[in-house]
Amino acid sequence: MTAPATGPFSALRQQLTAAAEAFADSPDALAGILAGMVDDVDQALAAPLEIFPVCHHSPASALAMVRRLREKQPRVIYLELCEDLQPLLGELCNCRLPVAVQAFASELDGHPAEWGPLSVVAPITEASAEYQAIAYALETPGVELVLVDRSTDHVFQWLPRDPATARPGGGEAGAGDEGALHGDAVGVEIGDLRPGFAELEAYLLHHGKVRHWSEWWDQYVEQPLTVADHDTYRQVMVLIGSLFRRLRPARPERLDRDEDRERHMWTRMRQHLATSGVDPADCLYVCGAFHAASHVEQFGLAPDAPVYEISPRTGTRWHYGLIPSSHSAIEAQFGLAPGSVSIAAATWTKAVARSGLTPYRLDGQRGSRTRRRGTPAAAGGTAAPGPVTDRLSGFLAAPPELGGLDEAELRGWCVDIVRLARRNGYLASTADAIAVFETSILLAGLRNRARPTPYDFADAAVTCIEKDVVPGRRDVRRLCEILLGGDRVGQVGYDALPPLARDVLDRLQPLGLDLERRTVQRALLDLRAEPRLAPCSDLLWLLRHLLPPDAVRPIMGERRLGHRSLQESWDLALGRNQRALIELGYEGVTVEQVLEQRLRRAVRGPEATAAGALAAVADAIRLLGSPRLVDELGTRAVELLAAERDVDDAPRVLRRIRRLLAHYRATAPALPGWGEAFVTTGYAHYCTLLPTAFVDEQAGVRQVGAMLGFLFGMEGLALSLGCDRAQLELAVAQSHPETPAKTALLWAARHHLGLLPLAELRARCADLLANPLVVPTVPQYLSGFVQALESVPGLAPFVVELMSTAFAQLPDPILLPWLPTLITTLREHGPELVPVLIREAARTFPGTLSEVDAWVPPWVAPAAAPAPPAAPAASVVRLLTEHPESIDAVARLLGCAGGWRPEGPAAHAGPATLLTRHPETASAVADLLTRGSAVPG
Template sequence: MSGAGLREFLTRPPTFVTADDEQLMRWCIEIVRLARKHGYNASTADTIAILHTSTLLARLRDRPHPSPYDFQDAAVTCLEKDRVPGRRDVRRLCQILLGGDRLGRVGYESLPPLAQDVYDRLAVLGVNLKSSRIERALLDIQGRPELLPASDLLWRLRYLGAGVRPIMGERTLGHKPKQESWDIEIGKHQGSLIQLGYEGLTIEQVLEKRLKTKAFEATSRAAKALEAAEDSVLYLRSGRLTRELGLRATELLRAELGGNDAPEIFQRVRGLVHYYRTLGMPDWIKDFVSTGYRHYATLLPTAFTDRGTAPRQLAAMLAFIFTQEALAFSMGCERSQLLIAVAQAEPEDPPKIALRWAAQWILGQRTEDEIRADFQHLLSSPMLLPAFPEYMAGFLLALEFTPRISRLAVEFLSRAFAALPDEVLVPWLPKLVVTLRPLGPGVMQTLVKEAGLAFPRDLAKLPAWEFSWDRSVPVAPPPAPKARSEAKASAKASAAAPAVERSPAELAVATLLRAEPASLNALAGLLGVPTTWAPLAPADETSAATSEAEVVASEAAEDAEAASVADTPLAQLLAAHPEALQALAARLQALA
């Protein structure tokens, strides 16, 4: 045969077989029938469309005759016009038509050792594990403690994706299960359990290999290794494995150059530290916290100025530092490193500037009045007013590591809603929701509670109501000369009054108060009450003279103290709300 003839023979398509065309036609008819049975609006025209589309796809793919894959793509194209009306889509119907949904079942004797071990350990549940239907298992662990190992096995199978699904129940750090409900599909999805048998002899061995692979692979990061350590606590309760994974997470944290994983690391470390407080803090978690404290404190100056570090990541770094300070100090860390890092930071982005203000407030480098003045300056400056929402977003992120600023946050938000123009306020509201959502229910509950305390509880008080931070404390006017003379005369009359009878306990208290009268004299001076000391014994000439001298001395002390404390904020506050202290002074005078 010549070269041209061989080339023609090899490139010539195979001879068309009539049986292939009949089979394709039968597939087109059956798929339309199945589609109509499952709610699709299919007709004979769709049969013809599927036939021609299958042939077209085969030619485009250089095939002499449509294959099952061409037929399946054509059916999906022609039948799924708008939406999927039923449980099964057209691709699944094609698999049913072509026999792709037929699954075999392996007997117990032929199963790998891992699968046999699972069947044996789950026999206590009393469900048919070989059934092709979904079996429901109810576990009353509180009433039947022997079901707890079966519950642990089900959670491990669920972690590995081996045909079980929890309906009721959870597996979290420190949680003790009482009742659980499971849907078990091991018989229906037996293949996934058999595949696990090629990885190990028991579920625990396979799970340990998976966790080590997650932590020790070349592309692993500290957050992934820490997640593997947390999973080992949840599912295996192996101190050896958890320590190994935790040390790996510490090693990876030292090698990281940024704070991209800081939010996830902070959340996991906070949960693990809270869990171990009742059990005893292991060495690996102490090492991780001290390493993280030094690592993030070192990265803070760069993170404040780096545009690649998001404000949420910076807030997570600060949250890690401030919430784990006590444990880090016990491991030898020093706060001086943090003070130097915050002092060196010079952020330019508004959210990071607000975060720096919050950090300085916690460290004692900035007062509450200074922060309030900064935000007041933003609201009063037309040039800075559009940037106020960004400053506020950064300040709200600080709630994650210092919830005590919730009162300031409520004050600033109230001022913003009152002062910001609509063109600034309305676009900011969706961003505000997105900012508050990641903070969690605990921080939001604190913020809402603080907001509830700031507003009136009765609708009738709303017209005359004003914010607590807008109220001015009234200053009490000094007493008139006539009132002072009347008070002195009353004091002299009280001094001449006979002494009252006292019990031994009251006499001891009165003796102590008379021996150290400075505190009561100062309190009486703040309240504007004349200082009167009744005699301890029946009045005679000596006691009367002594009382008269005491009255004269108290008058001089009252004048001096009134002059020194009249203009203090404490005097103004006591003058505005004198009821409680007046009752206290009356009680102390009765004892004296």
């Protein structure tokens, strides 16, 4: 673009060019930048469509907007905001600012799946130019508001498809509780005025003697422009936007994206002007100062400008709504200094009171009093634009106005911060208030400021009051933020909520609580005395499953399979978690529908597992009680189990299917079809994988033990449903483990199947303890035996015996190094099974100290001498002879009634003859009667 030789800014252009030649090492480059900035200002002001440059959340921009709207009374306002968000703006009257306009998509079509879910937010505060324009357009008859920026779908279309980036940026890590109000949404703002050139920003901060860009902007731009007239404001803002645009790093992808936005906005404005026939003089284009200095071909309203083709949107379905926002959430998302938005709100309030202006507010705006305005002039541009005059030269050359020190305001801050500090546990006094006052003035003087700013006051308060830092106590800087305006948190009104959120609030009305408050409230439900609260309890358990943990938290009561508490106590913070509740409304009309959809997605997704499907079945039973959905989820669990090729989830599968089968046995006459199919499929599946799992290094002892637990625990049910036990015996016979723990598991499995008697198992373990080369691995064998208790609980006495024998026989040089390995092994592989051993040991060992000396372990007790074969114990012979009824009953069952003893006189000799010929049984019974206890094992 060729610079005009004449014009309102020709003198300024020549002055800047001469300064560049005099002071710069490369005068041509600097002169080009400075002259180009002036040309950008001239171009923006000469456009037939009035351009109003703004900065995001800037009180100066908001004040200038109010002045211009009252003077110009435009008929059409073009606003730089995503065009598909326009239907939501009418709902702002039902909210308490700040809030954010949101677009949300969970099911993506045309965008990378790993980006989902997608979310875009545009925060709105009262101290912003965009809110003043929106309020004016919605409250003034005959005024049209048109959003012209690219749609939210194009926001993600234009992002680089970098495979290394899992999600597009936009999160605010470290923002705290309130920063989470926006989650990981991508933020859209009007007028992002910040140098893209890091060296320039560092230079400005260093010479401005400030720590953060927000403080520099407030000191050198915000405060001077608060009292500036409209022409000066426009020229300065376009000049700053041009400066930052020209000094940003050369990143083609960012430049193309910004220019595409500008082409999109000018194309939409041209289309609207062509269809509506409105005069451009009656319109106002509100955009960021960065975009006011645009160089695209579509800039302006020239008829010969090339046509820009806007790409179609993808098939992604977007949901729209309002979510609560806060000052700290805005600061965190857009990289502003903590407390800067609160300071801007305080500056706005003070500037409005000082200027006498009446800002625009939506009627019915919650949390603010609507000031009644006079009858507005008919919209239609009552103020014709005057000739453009150079206001930049005077503004740039004039020194800053030296405002006097407002001692009353500063004194009030000092007194209030001391009071607030004492309330929060600091030992502050009147002397500290005086010190803060004097230090604030001192810091302002050191930083070449005419009067202390809120940032100077906060630094002085930290220096004078925060003498120590106590964990859990609010720091003084945070107290200053609270004092200067606080972290104001917005709220979406009932009428602006989605149907699901309104339904939740309506259904919880019987609790008698104001659930829109941000405080935590306690709800007490006595379901036995007030059965009408049972639906509220059901809904609370649903919300507990869907919302963040702190939104709905049970204090007393539980909801598990087959159990419902009669009394419940809840801590409810739905007002604080309004965003999460609103986003549930994007997924369905009712909470039950949302949960059903999520359960279906959980079992149909690419990461679905059989254990996850069983958990979904349990949730459907507990929370929904839908047999149709339970059968669908259970059938899917069977399919997932049959498709699994590893056994990583075997412990979770075993635990969850046991609970579900126990529930059905207690509440239903028969198992459902999917339950029977799961047992039979799991039996065959784990039998097939068992030999591989025994030798696979990736399959742990816990997983193999859970497989055996499933096979042995479900064996009776599986056999009754048609499974073959030979398959299990064959799988065990084909297993050849190499590690000690899995070897112990195999021994336990063979013992359970009757292939390894207890005496032989005891002998093998005795050989382990007797072999000094194998003793170091005994803890691993014990770990395997402990895991075997899952499938063979009858081994608990033998495991106690093995551990006791090891402690009794091993010498200290071997036992002491052995103990840490034993403890860590048991803690790692079987923490939930150790209590089984403890209970068994409590039953085995004596309960009092006096019994220890006389106690003899049952596994070392001397066996009773066997009776001679020809002379069984007399007591047994007498028992069988005098009381033959039990023997007769057994004989009848065997089909031998009356045949075991002779009739007549020899009847009494029958038992003696039988016992004499077959003395084994009588000898065993006699031994039991003599010892009085069963043989271990």
